[in-house]
Amino acid sequence: MMDFFKDPVLVAAALGSGLPLVSMAVILIFTRHDQRISATISVGAIAISWVCAVYLLIKLWGAGAAVQYQAPWLIADDIVIPFGYLLDPLSLLMLCIVATISFLVQVYSLGYMAGDPGFSRYYAFQSLFAWAMMSMVIAPSMLQLFIFWEMVGLASYLLIGFYYEKYSASQAGKKAFVMTRTADIFFFLGLIILVLGFGDLGIIKMNEAAQAHMLPPYLITISACLIFGGVMGKSAQFPLLTWLPDAMEGPTPVSALLHSATMVAAGVYMFSRIFPFYSQSAEAMSMALAIGTITMLLSSTMAMATYDLKQVWAYSTVSQLGFMVMGLAAGGYFAGVFHLTTHAGFKALLFLCSGIFIHEYHTNDFRVIGKHGGRSLTIPMVCMTIGALALSGIFPFSGFFSKEAILGVLAQHPNKLWLGAGLLGALMTAYYTFRLIFFMVFPQGDARHAAHHDSAHGHGHGEEGGDHHGYVFWSMAVPVMILAGVTLVLGFSQSSLEHFLMSTVPGAHGAGADVQHGGEHGAGHYMLLISAVSLAVGGIVWAYMEFGRKGAKQEGFLRKMPAVEELFARRWYLDDLLRKALDRLVYAGLTNIFTRNDRRIIDGGIDGICAFTVGSGRFFSFMQSGLLQQNLLVMIAAVALVVLFFLFS
Amino acid sequence: MNTLGVYLIIAALLFSLGLLGVLQRRNLIGMLISVELMLNGANINFMAFNRFLAPDPTVGQLFTLFVMGLAAAEAAIGLSIILALFRKMRSINIERAQQLRG
Numbered sequence: 001m002m003d004f005f006k007d008p009v010l011v012a013a014a015l016g017s018g019l020p021l022v023s024m025a026v027i028l029i030f031t032r033h034d035q036r037i038s039a040t041i042s043v044g045a046i047a048i049s050w051v052c053a054v055y056l057l058i059k060l061w062g063a064g065a066a067v068q069y070q071a072p073w074l075i076a077d078d079i080v081i082p083f084g085y086l087l088d089p090l091s092l093l094m095l096c097i098v099a100t101i102s103f104l105v106q107v108y109s110l111g112y113m114a115g116d117p118g119f120s121r122y123y124a125f126q127s128l129f130a131w132a133m134m135s136m137v138i139a140p141s142m143l144q145l146f147i148f149w150e151m152v153g154l155a156s157y158l159l160i161g162f163y164y165e166k167y168s169a170s171q172a173g174k175k176a177f178v179m180t181r182t183a184d185i186f187f188f189l190g191l192i193i194l195v196l197g198f199g200d201l202g203i204i205k206m207n208e209a210a211q212a213h214m215l216p217p218y219l220i221t222i223s224a225c226l227i228f229g230g231v232m233g234k235s236a237q238f239p240l241l242t243w244l245p246d247a248m249e250g251p252t253p254v255s256a257l258l259h260s261a262t263m264v265a266a267g268v269y270m271f272s273r274i275f276p277f278y279s280q281s282a283e284a285m286s287m288a289l290a291i292g293t294i295t296m297l298l299s300s301t302m303a304m305a306t307y308d309l310k311q312v313w314a315y316s317t318v319s320q321l322g323f324m325v326m327g328l329a330a331g332g333y334f335a336g337v338f339h340l341t342t343h344a345g346f347k348a349l350l351f352l353c354s355g356i357f358i359h360e361y362h363t364n365d366f367r368v369i370g371k372h373g374g375r376s377l378t379i380p381m382v383c384m385t386i387g388a389l390a391l392s393g394i395f396p397f398s399g400f401f402s403k404e405a406i407l408g409v410l411a412q413h414p415n416k417l418w419l420g421a422g423l424l425g426a427l428m429t430a431y432y433t434f435r436l437i438f439f440m441v442f443p444q445g446d447a448r449h450a451a452h453h454d455s456a457h458g459h460g461h462g463e464e465g466g467d468h469h470g471y472v473f474w475s476m477a478v479p480v481m482i483l484a485g486v487t488l489v490l491g492f493s494q495s496s497l498e499h500f501l502m503s504t505v506p507g508a509h510g511a512g513a514d515v516q517h518g519g520e521h522g523a524g525h526y527m528l529l530i531s532a533v534s535l536a537v538g539g540i541v542w543a544y545m546e547f548g549r550k551g552a553k554q555e556g557f558l559r560k561m562p563a564v565e566e567l568f569a570r571r572w573y574l575d576d577l578l579r580k581a582l583d584r585l586v587y588a589g590l591t592n593i594f595t596r597n598d599r600r601i602i603d604g605g606i607d608g609i610c611a612f613t614v615g616s617g618r619f620f621s622f623m624q625s626g627l628l629q630q631n632l633l634v635m636i637a638a639v640a641l642v643v644l645f646f647l648f649s
Numbered sequence: 650m651n652t653l654g655v656y657l658i659i660a661a662l663l664f665s666l667g668l669l670g671v672l673q674r675r676n677l678i679g680m681l682i683s684v685e686l687m688l689n690g691a692n693i694n695f696m697a698f699n700r701f702l703a704p705d706p707t708v709g710q711l712f713t714l715f716v717m718g719l720a721a722a723e724a725a726i727g728l729s730i731i732l733a734l735f736r737k738m739r740s741i742n743i744e745r746a747q748q749l750r751g
Binding site for chain 1 (some may be wrong): 746748749750
């Protein structure tokens with residue numbers, strides 16, 4: 001016990017990951033009725049966690065080797081599964097991201113959720129979310145990771161369905177839960193195969209064994225493919241990507257958290273966590289590459305056809321996740337993780353900005369927000385533009401650096417198809433992002449008139465809603481500004497981050513594709529740089545021509561192709577396909593068999609027993625005539641028979 | 650004529666007549682009387698065996714006395730049941746007592 005307190009690193013890890021759980025328990029048990037205290041506890045806990053995470057990052061910045069604390073938890077014969085903390089550059093970086101975004105989102109929620117009847121509950125779930133995610137990040141074994149992975153799923157289910165009185169919200173929560181759960185079955189199967197074949201689930205051991213070629217390749221391929229199933233669910237990869245756009249039914253700060261640092265990041269994080277393991281299986285890597293590419297392209301096209309502010313960002317999250325998976329699967333360990341980092345920053349920024357607009361105008365439709373004078377909210381508008389520039393990959397915002405890193409990795413890949421897909425994705429990303437921005441910044445038509453409407457609207461909302469200098473507004477604006485600042489500077493930390501991350505991960509070099517980072521390698525790379533940026537700028541200009549310039553029709557090229565637009569807007573009929581598959585496979589197939597089993601065998605068996613009982617009862621009651629003498633006669637006949645039997649045998 | 654066989658035949662006849670009466674009479678009182686006949690058939694058996702075979706002459710007579718006492722008790726209970734039945738359905742015809750028919 002004394003050792004525990006003597007080691008500040010262990011104390012910080014335990015405190016940082018454990019406090020949100022304590023705060024959730026305290027809120028749910030004691031302070032549910034007092035919203036102010038609940039929020040204070042939750043924000044306080046996450047603030048301490050953030051301090052712990054930053055302390056750990058600074059303390060272990062130059063430590064080199066991974067620090068591991070663990071105690072045996074599950075022991076069965078030779079298989080020992082420990083519980084504890086694994087602190088290496090990747091987990092420290094991710095811990096910091098999670099703590100930072102959670103903290104900012106919780107501060108933001110003070111304003112956004114003010115006056116909501118479920119305020120305390122909201123903060124309890126936020127704490128649960130933060131606890132689950134942070135514990136997942138520093139898990140030393142795959143089983144512990146899986147447990148908290150499920151906790152993250154639970155917390156996001158609770159938060160997506162936060163407005164549970166609303167039918168669509170509870171449906172969206174269920175959809176997210178069921179879809180990710182379906183994928184998690186594969187994850188768990190992969191873990192089981194790994195336990196059977198290798199006998200250890202420690203992340204470091206797995207990676208080292210895979211590196212040292214101690215595992216048979218087929219085992220790695222099978223388990224890696226199955227585990228990737230979990231990534232597909234969690235990180236909303238094709239074909240399980242439709243839950244994420246629906247998940248915006250939750251409060252906007254939840255979407256910000258869900259889309260940046262927690263839920264969906266968990267999948268990519270897990271992928272990079274056992275990256276050396278994956279990199280030993282070329283098959284699994286190419287499967288991941290293909291799925292990442294399909295996801296990125298599909299969701300980019302979906303984002304072009306929607307008019308819902310949050311939904312555009314949701315699709316862009318899906319596509320950026322696909323992009324990260326592409327980067328990782330092409331062997332770019334650092335590129336993928338770096339894009340995860342920068343994406344967490346600018347995507348949280350975009351969602352939190354959207355939250356301010358939605359809070360102000362009570363609509364998700366960005367055309368309406370633009371018409372009502374959305375640009376008069378200067379701070380969120382500017383911050384959102386910064387986020388959009390980062391998302392499109394424009395210098396000097398953070399997205400530029402990480403996108404370049406991934407494209408650099410893709411360029412190393414022998415098959416140039418992937419690079420082409422990546423560049424196409426960059427073009428589409430810039431287009432749909434700025435389609436939204438131009439709708440809001442340059443509304444066509446009666447924008448002047450709408451400005452009046454704005455102030456009237458604001459007052460209707462609440463005493464502080466329309467006041468742009470009040471507590472509500474600033475508690476939302478300050479986190480947004482911090483994130484915008486982060487988005488501006490984060491890109492320049494690339495080389496130091498790379499040095500830090502690569503210091504302890506020998507496995508990252510295993511895939512054959514040594515990780516490159518931007519700008520150091522010859523003319524080919526400059527060509528790539530120029531083409532990527534010009535494509536992004538091209539996308540913006542394209543969007544400007546269609547939506548931004550004066551007198552633009554604001555229709556877009558898709559309007560000319562209604563069939564394609566319908567296809568994009570209906571999400572490539574993915575939902576219908578899944579629905580049909582569900583109907584065919586589960587309802588018509590499995591459920592039908594089970595129903596039949598229930599009706600025929602179980603019900604039939606019980607009915608048969610009942611019918612037999614009734615029938616035999618009938619028979620015996622027929623024999624019971626109620627005549628005393630008949631009974632006597634039978635009795636005597638029986639006795640006589642017995643006597644005869646004894647006489648003649 | 651004064652042999653065991655004759656007594657046994659008489660007893661068997663008496664028992665059979667009683668059995669026939671129990672099975673055939675529809676009148677409850679008649680059935681009760683027939684049961685008495687069967688008991689008496691058994692009594693004759695006891696006495697006959699006692700007279701011709703048993704070394705100790707008292708055992709059979711004791712048995713017979715017991716059976717007679719038992720028959721008296723049985724008749725008392727039987728009659729009271731018949732009375733109760735009569736009060737209930739104004740008849741002592743056994744065919745009327747068919748409530749237990751399935």
